[in-house]
Amino acid sequence: MxxxxxxxxxxxxxxxxxxxxxxxxxxxxxxxxxxxxxxxxxxxxxxxxxxxxxxxxxxxxxxxxxxxxxxxxxxxxxxxxxxxxxxxxxxxxxxxxCPIVRKNQIIVEEYSKNGFNVIIYGDIDHPEIKALVSYVSPERKKYVISSLEDIQKIDISPFEPVILISQTTKPVNEYKKICALLKTKFKNIKVFNTICKETILREQEIENLSKKVDMVIIIGGKNSANTKKLVSIAKKYNDNVVSISCEKDVENLKIEKDETVGVFSGASTPKWLIQKIVERINNDTK
Ligand code: SF4
Known part of the structure; x- marks a missing residue:
């Protein structure tokens, strides 16, 4: 292996x-x-x-x-x-x-103070979004959308000023589609590219490597949004994708000795844990 x-x-x-x-x-x-x-x-x-x-x-x-x-x-x-x-x-x-998360709070606060309504692409229950929403001026309209379909719910007239901003860990391709559609709906829309570079690099890497390996293992917390996103990207390119969160989960992995395994992690997974898990995989497949 x-x-x-x-x-x-x-x-x-x-x-x-x-x-x-x-x-x-x-x-x-x-x-x-x-x-x-x-x-x-x-x-x-x-x-x-x-x-x-x-x-x-x-x-x-x-x-x-x-x-x-x-x-x-x-x-x-x-x-x-x-x-x-x-x-x-x-x-x-x-x-x-995170300074990048803080910068987004400032954008939302400043623009909404200056008359812009706010559309956020993100998960309404995610702590980053709960915090971000709280920075919108109370007199402005605000919408959190998590898909292209959610755009139907937005009740803002085409001529009102609007900003569009994304949760830092959302998939970049989905955000591009949402941006393109909203640009056709609003005449005065300002779009912020707020998806974090670190998450974009991880997305690109998992896409490339998933095509080349027999199995993909993604290490991350069960409630980590960016880990879930990496899993869904990997599944597009590989049929053998497993998400694990701790050393014990290695017991359930089925790895053949001649297989090549790609190991990835979410942005909140510590290196010490990855190291432990990799050692355990190596030992178990000897
Ligand atoms: S992924 Fe990490 S570096 Fe990027 S915005 Fe989120 S917390 Fe900050």
Whole structure:
């Protein structure tokens, strides 16, 4: 068996930055709290929790606590909540929001303040989109669409100013189709190419490599949107695609000794986990 490890693998820059900030706070012996999961990877979250990070679901859980650090996750949080947190003197806020995600929040805030309605291509329940939507001025119309079909739901007249922006991890080809259709519907539309380069490179690599290998293994969290997207791209080019999230999942893999296997990961999968899984695959197929 031969393993081909993807070039673009492990944490993306945004996740890497957030985890480095957390590790620095731990090193400084601060009491570290995270508001929700910092990233969509259970194994990495367990590692951080074992180092002392406490995950809370609601800021009410911080009532009465002093001299603590609260980390904001890579996907960002809602504007109102962020402002509320900043006003609390006894909490040190460390903002792990990816700078690319933050830039999109600023675009949405500025343009909607200046009269533009907002159309977002993304998943309405994804934390990045929940946060992004909160930056739209209340007097503007806003729509989150996840497919070409959803365009029918948009109730904005063709002459009103509109911006179109995408979740950073959505498939670039779908976004292009949505852009093309919306440009025919709106006379005053400004389109932002906000799909992250890291995700585009991963998409291109998985497309190319999936055509050449016997099997594709994608390592990532079960609720990671970008991992799911990589799985669906790989399935277009390869009939033998498996998504796994931990070392134990290797037990269920069926790999023949003469096969070539391509290994990929989502943007929130740590390299230490990939290494462990690859070692386990190698050992199990000896
Ligand atoms: S995928 Fe891109 S935009 Fe999203 S967190 Fe990573 S670097 Fe930031």
């Amino acid at each position: 031969k393993i081909i490890l993807a070039k673009h693998i492990g944490f993306c820059k945004g996740v890497n930055r957030c985890i480095s900030l957390v590790e620095q706070e731990i090193k400084n012996k601060n009491k570290v709290y995270a508001l929700g999961e910092l990233l969509h990877n259970q194994q990495e979250m367990l590692r951080l929790e074992s180092l002392g990070v406490k995950v809370i679901k609601d800021i009410k859980e911080l009532n009465g606590l002093k001299d603590i650090t609260l980390i904001i996750r890579t996907h960002g949080i809602e504007k109102e909540l962020y402002q509320k947190l900043l006003s609390q003197d006894e909490i040190k806020i460390v903002d792990g929001t």
